Amino acid sequence: MSESAIRRIADGEEGTVHPPYLHPDYRSTRLRAPLRPLIMLPESMHDPSGPVYGDDPPAATDSDLTAQHDGEPLGERIIVTGRVLDGTGGPVPGALIEIWQANAAGRYVHERDQHPAPLDPNFTGAGRCLTDAEGTYRFTSVKPGAYPWRNHQNAWRPAHIHLSIFGRAFTDRLVTQMYFPGDPLFAADPIFQSIRDERLRERLVSRLDWDTTTPEWALGYRFDIVLGGRDATPVEA
Amino acid sequence: MSGAAGATPSQTVGPFFSFGLCVADQRHLVGPGHPGAIRIEGVVLDGAREPVFDAMVEVWQLDEHGGRGDGFGFGRCGTDAEGRYAFVTVKPGGPGAPFVAVLVFARGLLKPLRTRMYFPGEPGNDGDPLLAALAGRERESLIGVDRGGGVIGFDVHLQGDRQTAFLAL
Numbered sequence: 001m002s003e004s005a006i007r008r009i010a011d012g013e014e015g016t017v018h019p020p021y022l023h024p025d026y027r028s029t030r031l032r033a034p035l036r037p038l039i040m041l042p043e044s045m046h047d048p049s050g051p052v053y054g055d056d057p058p059a060a061t062d063s064d065l066t067a068q069h070d071g072e073p074l075g076e077r078i079i080v081t082g083r084v085l086d087g088t089g090g091p092v093p094g095a096l097i098e099i100w101q102a103n104a105a106g107r108y109v110h111e112r113d114q115h116p117a118p119l120d121p122n123f124t125g126a127g128r129c130l131t132d133a134e135g136t137y138r139f140t141s142v143k144p145g146a147y148p149w150r151n152h153q154n155a156w157r158p159a160h161i162h163l164s165i166f167g168r169a170f171t172d173r174l175v176t177q178m179y180f181p182g183d184p185l186f187a188a189d190p191i192f193q194s195i196r197d198e199r200l201r202e203r204l205v206s207r208l209d210w211d212t213t214t215p216e217w218a219l220g221y222r223f224d225i226v227l228g229g230r231d232a233t234p235v236e237a
Numbered sequence: 238m239s240g241a242a243g244a245t246p247s248q249t250v251g252p253f254f255s256f257g258l259c260v261a262d263q264r265h266l267v268g269p270g271h272p273g274a275i276r277i278e279g280v281v282l283d284g285a286r287e288p289v290f291d292a293m294v295e296v297w298q299l300d301e302h303g304g305r306g307d308g309f310g311f312g313r314c315g316t317d318a319e320g321r322y323a324f325v326t327v328k329p330g331g332p333g334a335p336f337v338a339v340l341v342f343a344r345g346l347l348k349p350l351r352t353r354m355y356f357p358g359e360p361g362n363d364g365d366p367l368l369a370a371l372a373g374r375e376r377e378s379l380i381g382v383d384r385g386g387g388v389i390g391f392d393v394h395l396q397g398d399r400q401t402a403f404l405a406l
Contacts, residue, residue, distance in 0.1 A: 006370040014405040018247040019347040026249075028345025031284040032395045038405040045366060047297060047338035047353070089242060100257025110253040112291075126257040162251060164258060170297055171406070175342055175349065177248040194347050195246050203245055226244045229406055 008037035016229040017203075019194035026190040027151050047170045058096070063129035065101075065141040073123035075104025075142030077218040080178070080206065083135040084165060087228035091135025092172075097225075098164040099139060100126045106145030106159075115148055140218065146185055158185035158192060165225055172227040179205045180221065247348035252291045254342075255315050259293065263313040266298070266326035273301060275387045277354065278323035281316050281341060284396030288320025292343035294393070296324060296354075303331020334361035334368065341393055351404045354391045357383045375402045 011033070012020035021033035066073055080099075084092040102108045102125060107117040109124050123142065131137045144159050160177040167173070179192065186192050186201075195201045203226075212220025250258075267274050277296075281289040296312045299305060314322040329335040335356050340349040355362055357380055362368050368376055378401045381389035394401050 006367065009405055016348075016406055017244045018406065021347060021350075023347060026345070026347070028249075029347065030345075031287075032289065032343060032345035034350065034400055034403050035284075035396055036400055036403075038403055039367070039370075040405045041367065085242060087244060098257055100254060102253075108253040109256050113253055124256065126260070162248075162254065162257065164250075164254075170338060173295075173340060173349065174245060174247060175250050176245055177251075191249060191347070194248075200243070200246050203243055204248065224242060224245075226242045229244050229247070231243045 005042065007040040009040045010037050014038065014040070017195075017200050017231060018229055019196070023190065023194040025152075026194055029194075058128040058130060063127050063137075063139050065099075065123065065125060065127045065139065067140070068124055069122040071122040073103065073120050073142050075120075075123075075145075077140070078143050079138065079140050079212050079214065079218045079220045080161065080223060081136065081138040081209075081212050081220065082206075082223040082225060084131045084137065084167065085135060085224060085226045086167065086172075087226065087230060087232055089226075091131070091133070092167050092227060093131055093133045093135055095131040095135070095137075095227075096128065096166045097131065097137050098126075098128045099141075099161055101141065101161045102144040102147055104142050104145050106147030113147075117145070117147065143180065143219075146183075151190060155190075156185050156188070158183040158189050163225070165227065167227040171229070174225070174227055174229070176225075177204060178223045181205055181207055249344060249347050250293060250342040252344040254291075254293060259313065259315040263311070264322075264324050266296075266309065266312045266324060269325055271325075271327065273327050274325055275328060275389060276323060276325050277337065277381065277389050277391055278321065278384075279391040279393060280320040281322065281343070281393045282320060282395065286394075286397065288316070288318070289343050289395065290316055290318050290320055292316040292320070292322075292341055294322045295340045295342070295349075296326070297338040298326065298336075299329040299331055301327045301330045303329065328356055334359050334365040336365075339391075339393075341395075343395075346395075348406060350393075350395065350401075351406055352393070352401055353379055353404070354389075355380045356389065357381055371402060374399060378402050
């Protein structure tokens, strides 16, 4: 095979840590997953890339979701922090992280979330920040609630925070969800379970961190993010 | 623990991302009055040809000189109730066939879909190694349609007999 050859590869066989497109237990994948093999481009044909995400840098207040309104939101106050790393373990400074989440009652500020849980006038649930020179980010928020959805009878999402990350390259782009340790809803959640390998799923679970926890103020959770989608050493099946 | 940490897996953007990701206008890579400004527009459709009203399309491209001046090159647009998105931008310059790199996120997509939009009627298209490897509808699926008046149409079919050609991440 020549270096410029274009190969076809089946969904889930790309050698990444990501879940497949088609995961029928998650109903919305059934009509949205592409069913033809994917096209694998050779390295020499990568897309133009760079740490570009527009010209609107985050303000310092964008990272404190509890300070965006006149009063304080209800719920357990939390600090979420961690580092954004590249595939070799090196820090990614200047990475843009955008987060969004439900409030403590499990309700999103979105017109299509109409489940009967209260909105909180003091909580929107969206934040942004840039990583520092060590690749560290930090948000203050409240712990999101679990919420029901209509995927199947008695479907409930485990509490989670959505994250969107821009690294250095197009191939670093990542959108994921951070979960909280020990959630009993993990086993029944088809989105979490779309990642087949338990060790890979565990990478999406933050850990309670006493060094980040602030006495009399907020519980701290640590969540590191490794970009690139491929392990340096592949996980054995 | 030693060595590099493992890569973080993707999860769906879900249905409720717009208040977090689509607040600022990121549809204009250039202003409408920019010399050579074009509009790229289309719909995102599922396997039943229903509009995907909760998708987000992101584009990366070079500027008209084939460079990345002033942080140029990124755009983002959420789809509307009819599955439509649109960008105002310029045709990329530089050697080879011009194209826009595209990622599509949506509820029901556990990882983004990656594709490219090439430009219609470009002499460089015939020499492009990706287009050369494709034929028929699949090749057509990667080339925008000239709708006149500086508008290029680019519909994304997630599934079905008109499925867009997608690239592995």
